[in-house]
Amino acid sequence: MQVTLTRQLVRDSERRAHLDARYDRIFRGVLKFCALLVLAALLGAALSTLWGGREVLFGQGLHFLTSDAWNPVKDDYGALSPIFGTLVTSLIAIVLAVPVSFGVAMFLTEIAPTWMRGPVSSAIELLAGIPSIIYGMWGLFVFVPFMSGIEPALSATLGRIPLIGKLFQGPPLGLGLLTAGIVLAVMILPFITSVMREVFQTVPTRLKESAYALSSTRWEVLWDIVLPYTRSAVIGGIILGLGRALGETMAVTFVLGNSYNITSSLLMPGTSISSSIANEFNEAVGVHRSALIALGFLLFVVTFIVLLIARLMLHQLARREGK
Amino acid sequence: MSAQGLYTRRRITNAIAMTFGTAATVLGLFFLVWILWLTLINGISALHGSLFTKITAYGPQGGLANAIVGSLMMDLIALLICTPIGVMAGTWLAEYARLTRLGTVIRFLNDILLSAPSIVLGLFVYMIIVLPMSNMTHGAVSFSGFAGGVALALIGLPVIVRTTDEMLQLVPSTLREAALALGVPQWKLTMQILLRAASSGIVTGVLLALARLAGETAPLLFTAFGNNFMTAHPLDKMASVPVAIYQYTNDPDPTLHAIAWAGALVITLFVLALSLLTRLFFSRKKVSYG
Numbered sequence: 261m262q263v264t265l266t267r268q269l270v271r272d273s274e275r276r277a278h279l280d281a282r283y284d285r286i287f288r289g290v291l292k293f294c295a296l297l298v299l300a301a302l303l304g305a306a307l308s309t310l311w312g313g314r315e316v317l318f319g320q321g322l323h324f325l326t327s328d329a330w331n332p333v334k335d336d337y338g339a340l341s342p343i344f345g346t347l348v349t350s351l352i353a354i355v356l357a358v359p360v361s362f363g364v365a366m367f368l369t370e371i372a373p374t375w376m377r378g379p380v381s382s383a384i385e386l387l388a389g390i391p392s393i394i395y396g397m398w399g400l401f402v403f404v405p406f407m408s409g410i411e412p413a414l415s416a417t418l419g420r421i422p423l424i425g426k427l428f429q430g431p432p433l434g435l436g437l438l439t440a441g442i443v444l445a446v447m448i449l450p451f452i453t454s455v456m457r458e459v460f461q462t463v464p465t466r467l468k469e470s471a472y473a474l475s476s477t478r479w480e481v482l483w484d485i486v487l488p489y490t491r492s493a494v495i496g497g498i499i500l501g502l503g504r505a506l507g508e509t510m511a512v513t514f515v516l517g518n519s520y521n522i523t524s525s526l527l528m529p530g531t532s533i534s535s536s537i538a539n540e541f542n543e544a545v546g547v548h549r550s551a552l553i554a555l556g557f558l559l560f561v562v563t564f565i566v567l568l569i570a571r572l573m574l575h576q577l578a579r580r581e582g583k
Numbered sequence: 584m585s586a587q588g589l590y591t592r593r594r595i596t597n598a599i600a601m602t603f604g605t606a607a608t609v610l611g612l613f614f615l616v617w618i619l620w621l622t623l624i625n626g627i628s629a630l631h632g633s634l635f636t637k638i639t640a641y642g643p644q645g646g647l648a649n650a651i652v653g654s655l656m657m658d659l660i661a662l663l664i665c666t667p668i669g670v671m672a673g674t675w676l677a678e679y680a681r682l683t684r685l686g687t688v689i690r691f692l693n694d695i696l697l698s699a700p701s702i703v704l705g706l707f708v709y710m711i712i713v714l715p716m717s718n719m720t721h722g723a724v725s726f727s728g729f730a731g732g733v734a735l736a737l738i739g740l741p742v743i744v745r746t747t748d749e750m751l752q753l754v755p756s757t758l759r760e761a762a763l764a765l766g767v768p769q770w771k772l773t774m775q776i777l778l779r780a781a782s783s784g785i786v787t788g789v790l791l792a793l794a795r796l797a798g799e800t801a802p803l804l805f806t807a808f809g810n811n812f813m814t815a816h817p818l819d820k821m822a823s824v825p826v827a828i829y830q831y832t833n834d835p836d837p838t839l840h841a842i843a844w845a846g847a848l849v850i851t852l853f854v855l856a857l858s859l860l861t862r863l864f865f866s867r868k869k870v871s872y873g
Contacts, residue, residue, distance in 0.1 A: 288770075301740070302696055302699070305706075309707065360611065363608065367604040390618060396829075397622075397843065397847055398621060453611070510801055560700065560703045
């Protein structure tokens with residue numbers, strides 16, 4: 261009696277262990293499949309746009325990359341103007357947003373009284389929460405008229421400086437590369453700021469206190485201690501902002517002016533990869549549509565590389581921290 | 584240079600830097616207030632009851648009722664897709680692949696997906712759902728609310744993966760060890776103990792994802808397209824608030840601009856309220872972990 265009961269118990273527990281092991285395998289497999297979907301999404305986005313743009317990418321090859329023509333009537337497409345617009349607006353955004361972000365991060369970590377830091381940094385992060393279409397609307401209805409008001413003054417002052425003067429000469433349309441760049445700068449400001457603020461906070465207090473003990477000023481602590489310590493992550497944060505700016509659509513579409521040209525003046529209207537796609541895709545057929553998808557492929561590849569570099573640089577600091 | 588001169592110069596440099604930092608913050612806050620204030624002013628003056636009861640087919644006399652329904656519908660579809668997948672993927676990263684090479688690579692790529700250009704994700708869904716569906720049904724079904732929902736799910740997915748991963752890593756390992764010592768199998772441990780312990784953090788992730796995808800326009804342009812009539816059928820072309828704002832802003836008619844502002848106010852309030860709610864959840868979670 262005793263023996264059979266024990267045998268029964270042993271058999272039961274063996275069967276349960278067996279079942280549990282099988283459930284564990286299935287469970288693990290399902291979870292892994294879901295994780296691999298993340299990989300599939302990125303790969304799929306790249307491959308599907310490559311496939312959709314094959315007609316232009318492989319059919320025209322280098323011509324597509326080097327030509328500035330964009331003629332749906334003759335089906336002649338070149339990516340140079342949209343690429344130019346994307347790069348120029350993103351560069352303007354970075355040039356404007358980086359110093360301001362640095363200033364805000366400095367304020368939030370070194371200058372502001374402690375009670376002020378939480379609310380102010382929440383407020384700056386709120387900027388990141390505003391949908392990009394709102395930036396676009398605000399840009400078109402409010403910021404464009406504002407810019408067309410101050411552009412004559414820009415032309416009269418900055419426009420007179422030799423060499424860079426050319427950048428600021430042109431009709432005061434309000435629309436254009438400079439306006440789009442500024443709107444983008446406001447959009448990416450919170451992203452760069454939050455990375456900078458976070459990495460500034462990782463600097464060991466004893467390093468900063470040592471510097472203060474040697475009678476450094478706050479600026480010297482920031483510039484000579486905090487910044488060198490966090491350099492790679494700060495650059496990573498800046499490149500992350502660049503990645504955002506390159507791919508942004510809605511904030512720039514309204515204010516760029518949607519015209520295919522490459523000019524030396526930042527006050528002239530232009531176009532960007534994302535705004536070309538947004539503006540034309542639903543009316544495009546055949547080769548035109550293929551050209552737009554090919555543009556999407558280019559954008560994806562470029563932002564992927566940029567974001568990869570950014571993440572690698574951010575990773576470096578995390579590793580040094582032993583995370 | 585005399586010691587006194589050096590001292591003065593350092594103090595002046597410092598003062599300039601501190602002034603610059605403060606000015607930069609004021610500038611950032613100024614833009615925030617500028618944008619929010621204008622959205623509020625223009626939105627409130629155009630906010631009528633008809634915004635929620637009339638559809639966009641009436642144009643200047645209409646509202647955004649169909650766009651609001653469409654947005655809610657697609658947000659729901661997106662959450663239904665990206666929440667289970669995201670939570671499971673995040674769980675795999677935290678529980679099975681914390682230090683493995685594949686886990687590191689996927690975590691890394693997930694961060695890239697987090698800031699990938701949303702318009703390309705729209706093109707992706709166009710290629711894999713809209714085109715094949717259109718080919719299969721000979722054009723009867725092409726753009727659809729379902730495709731829009733999938734595109735939005737791609738925006739929300741990385742957010743949920745990341746928060747789930749991070750929240751599970753915060754769960755103390757003593758909890759795992761205690762359960763394993765009692766002979767609890769891993770799947771039960773994960774489902775009944777770990778996910779429950781991290782549940783408020785995971786809800787935070789879902790809310791964050793919703794706040795992000797609710798305001799997206801670009802991925803919807805070539806997936807859900809837009810529709811001037813009311814529909815909740817996932818295979819119809821579907822309107823959404825952001826796309827309606829986009830179309831109305833492009834229109835020269837100022838009456839439509841007013842409706843667009845009202846829509847902008849609605850969506851901004853929705854998104855910002857969500858982020859506030861998230862903060863609330865998050866701070867409570869921190870307290871409960873001590």
